[in-house]
């Protein structure tokens with residue numbers, strides 16, 4: 001039974017009127033997962049806030065204090081895209097904590113094959129946050145915090161992070177650019193000034209981490225078939241890292257009609273991509289796979305996409 005972190009507390013990060021990253025995203029997803037019967041097939045874990053020591057593995061203490069203080073001052077913009085409210089700091093810590101709890105759950109020694117996949121339905125997203133800079137709706141880089149937790153607490157040294165959000169996971173890339181223990185694969189729309197502008201195929205890591213960053217740059221206008229083939233090929237290459245855990249930054253803004261991303265994918269495509277990444281996890285790490293909601297801004301398409309993704313995680 002897939003672990004599933006969904007809690008009304010994640011609605012409390014208020015980004016103000018008209019912002020695409022809004023709490024209605026989670027409301028619409030939750031509603032569909034309940035009505036489709038998928039939520040009932042999952043074990044719900046309550047979120048526990050990440051501790052300062054968890055965050056400190058990725059972000060300096062001064063950064064955490066800055067975010068906390070900025071949020072406590074009321075509504076404001078951390079960067080031109082990233083509004084916060086007094087609750088945002090607390091909610092972001094819970095989102096990081098949710099991912100840590102999910103990692104702990106799938107890595108439990110007695111976890112049955114069905115208990116080795118998890119989905120964290122949380123916000124704000126995280127993959128644009130660098131160690132010292134909030135960016136693109138993101139405060140803390142949850143997937144990086146979870147990977148560092150898996151390294152420090154569980155002693156894992158071959159982690160694979162896959163990021164299929166339509167935007168390049170620049171923050172995650174920055175954090176692990178020199179780390180040979182974490183292979184980072186991002187497939188994203190690239191070119192024509194598309195946000196955030198990084199993620200060319202030439203960015204492959206540095207120092208000891210050379211070769212452990214993998215960018216698949218996709219042009220707008222790609223066919224669904226070509227996208228899937230590019231993803232499958234990239235996973236084949238990433239599998240050479242022989243991961244002992246797979247983490248997934250699952251954004252759904254590559255979906256057709258997404259007001260921010262739109263690479264023309266259909267919601268059911270995310271079921272297929274989920275199958276591909278589960279095949280990899282099954283081959284290398286007993287199926288251990290933790291997924292985190294990143295972007296996705298067309299409410300109906302987002303909810304449908306998450307439904308296909310969760311159904312794929314639940315499939316035996």
Ligand SMILES: [Zn+2]
Nearest residue numbers: 165167251295
């Ligand atoms: Zn995105």
